[in-house]
Every structure is written in C-alpha cells, then in structure tokens.
Amino acid sequence: MAAMGEALGRTGRQRALLVANPAAGGYRAGRIAAVAQALRARGIETETRLTAAPGDLERIAADPATTADVILAAGGDGTINEAVAGLLARPGTRPHLALVPAGTANVLAYELGLSARPARIAAAVATGRTAPLHTGRANGRAFMLMVSAGFDADVVHAVDPAAKRRWKQLAFVATAFRRGFARRNQPDLTVVADGRAIRCRLAVVAKAIHYGGPFRIAPGAGTTRPGLHLVALLKDDPWSLIRAGAALILGRLDRSPIALVIPVTECRIDAAAPVPVQIDGEAFGFTPVAVETVAEILRVVVPEAGPRT
Numbered sequence: 001m002a003a004m005g006e007a008l009g010r011t012g013r014q015r016a017l018l019v020a021n022p023a024a025g026g027y028r029a030g031r032i033a034a035v036a037q038a039l040r041a042r043g044i045e046t047e048t049r050l051t052a053a054p055g056d057l058e059r060i061a062a063d064p065a066t067t068a069d070v071i072l073a074a075g076g077d078g079t080i081n082e083a084v085a086g087l088l089a090r091p092g093t094r095p096h097l098a099l100v101p102a103g104t105a106n107v108l109a110y111e112l113g114l115s116a117r118p119a120r121i122a123a124a125v126a127t128g129r130t131a132p133l134h135t136g137r138a139n140g141r142a143f144m145l146m147v148s149a150g151f152d153a154d155v156v157h158a159v160d161p162a163a164k165r166r167w168k169q170l171a172f173v174a175t176a177f178r179r180g181f182a183r184r185n186q187p188d189l190t191v192v193a194d195g196r197a198i199r200c201r202l203a204v205v206a207k208a209i210h211y212g213g214p215f216r217i218a219p220g221a222g223t224t225r226p227g228l229h230l231v232a233l234l235k236d237d238p239w240s241l242i243r244a245g246a247a248l249i250l251g252r253l254d255r256s257p258i259a260l261v262i263p264v265t266e267c268r269i270d271a272a273a274p275v276p277v278q279i280d281g282e283a284f285g286f287t288p289v290a291v292e293t294v295a296e297i298l299r300v301v302v303p304e305a306g307p308r309t
C-alpha cells in the first residue's frame with residue numbers, strides 16, 4: 001500500500017477527475033453530484049465529466065494532458081475496464097484509479113471491498129491508500145477481472161441490452177437458461193496453458209477471485225496479486241451447467257470434478273470454429289484468443305479495510 005501524495009510526489013491539493021458513464025446500469029446523476037460534493041468537502045479539487053460514447057473514458061485516461069492525481073471511474077466493470085486500458089496505454093506518470101460503483105455487477109468494487117457511499121469514496125480518496133492493480137491482456141486488450149470463451153461468453157453476446165438495464169443480473173440468468181437449453185453447436189475448446197494442452201467446453205482465464213458477483217471462481221487469484229488462473233469446465237450440457245453454477249454459488253467450483261482450476265502465466269484458447277469471447281463482462285469477438293499477464297501495475301484506491309481475499 002502507498003499514499004497518494006507520496007506516489008505522485010505532490011505537496012499541493014489533490015486533483016480528482018470524476019468520469020461517469022451515464023449508460024451504466026446504476027447511473028444516477030444525483031449520486032455522481034454527491035460524490036463530487038463529498039470530494040470537494042475533503043478539499044480535493046474535483047472536475048466531473050460524462051462519457052458521450054464507448055471509448056471516451058479510455059481516451060481520457062490515456063491522454064497525458066489529463067493531469068489529475070486520481071481518476072474516479074463511475075460505472076460498472078465495463079467502464080472500469082476502459083479506465084484500466086487507458087491508464088495502461090498512457091506514457092509516463094499515471095494517475096491513480098478510484099471506483100464509483102454504478103454498474104450492474106461491480107465485481108472489481110466488490111473484490112476490493114469498496115463502498116458505493118459517496119462519503120466513504122471521498123474518504124478513501126482523501127486518505128490516499130492504494131493497492132497494486134494487476135491486469136491481464138487478451139489479444140492486446142487489457143482486462144482486470146477475466147476473459148472467457150464458451151457458454152458464458154455466448155450469454156454475454158446474446159443478452160439484450162434493454163433487458164440488462166431493466167432486469168440487471170436476472171437478464172443474464174434468463175438468457176443463460178434460454179441459451180443453455182438451446183442446441184448450441186459449439187466445438188470443443190483447445191486451451192494451451194503454459195505449454196499444457198487441455199480440451200474443455202468453457203474456459204475462463206481469471207485475474208479476479210470473484211466472477212459475476214460475489215461468487216468465488218478462483219480462490220488463488222486476486223486483482224491485487226500477480227498471475228492468472230485458468231478455470232476450465234470440462235462439460236457444458238444443461239445438467240453440468242446447473243452443477244457448475246451451484247458449485248460457483250457455493251464457492252466450490254475449484255473442487256468440482258467437472259472443473260479444472262490451475263494457475264497460469266499465459267494461455268491460448270482456440271476451437272475448430274469461432275466461439276464467443278467476453279472480457280470483463282463485455283462481448284469481445286470470437287476465438288482464437290491469446291491471454292497473458294501485464295507487467296505494468298496500476299494503483300487503485302482502496303479503503304482502510306483493504307481488498308477481500
């Protein structure tokens with residue numbers, strides 16, 4: 001952990017740039033205003049911006065002209081992913097990242113033990129306590145939670161955006177049932193993980209411990225630790241998916257006979273025909289996908305209690 005002033009070598013007032021995605025599931029203008037007000041009440045110079053389209057936050061975070069000490073990304077994991085990708089692409093000193101959870105799932109915020117309350121967010125930024133944020137890259141694209149190919153990515157590709165906004169995680173559950181019981185002609189996946197070949201039906205390369213919410217998919221992983229974990233599901237017929245879902249909810253997927261969970265440093269996922277891929281909960285084209293760890297480490301604002309493990 002490091003203090004913000006110390007990391008950036010500043011002595012004056014902290015400057016924060018709060019960027020909100022108005023299209024994120026939990027966006028409320030009043031809450032963004034409350035966060036800005038709470039930051040200012042702590043003596044932090046605060047500028048607020050709204051994104052106008054996908055890619056805006058990534059450009060803002062990557063721009064060396066963005067001179068704030070901390071960028072607060074307000075949205076869900078897709079929004080945070082943009083901030084992460086932008087910060088990693090940025091040359092020179094990087095602002096710290098802080099999160100204002102305002103999405104559908106907010107898995108990174110959950111994993112870091114972050115509050116959604118404006119006063120708590122401002123207190124954490126003011127205290128300047130940070131943790132290292134380790135990330136991965138898939139076909140050149142940064143991710144901080146996971147990349148996956150197979151059934152779950154198929155669901156992410158198929159979910160209706162309007163239903164997602166209205167029904168939140170229930171939209172994924174309904175789409176999962178629809179897709180799970182439909183006849184999907186997905187070919188097997190071939191994963192080559194650190195030179196070891198594995199044949200499976202669904203492959204998640206996890207950076208985070210948690211997946212889709214508070215569910216522990218890879219207990220040995222962690223966004224504040226280096227390394228990746230491969231979670232390979234060997235079967236994806238409806239009954240196996242129900243068993244895997246139950247094991248995930250109970251936090252026992254790593255002990256399930258239909259799953260293999262191993263630490264990896266790099267892997268490649270391929271199939272005889274293109275299979276849907278997702279990154280951090282957003283559709284990301286199709287296989288093949290090459291996944292690696294990222295050497296650069298970002299710093300993310302965390303509360304006194306520290307990240308969940």
Ligand SMILES: Nc1ncnc2c1ncn2[C@@H]1O[C@H](COP(=O)(O)OP(=O)(O)OP(=O)(O)O)[C@@H](O)[C@H]1O
Nearest residue numbers: 023025051052053075076077078079103104105106
């Ligand atoms: N102004 C905007 N209009 C439309 N889409 C945007 C805008 N700004 C960002 N986006 C895109 O919105 C998508 C969804 O955002 P995000 O994932 O943060 O919200 P969510 O889907 O509600 O949350 P979660 O990822 O937690 O499920 C992201 O891919 C992001 O690039």
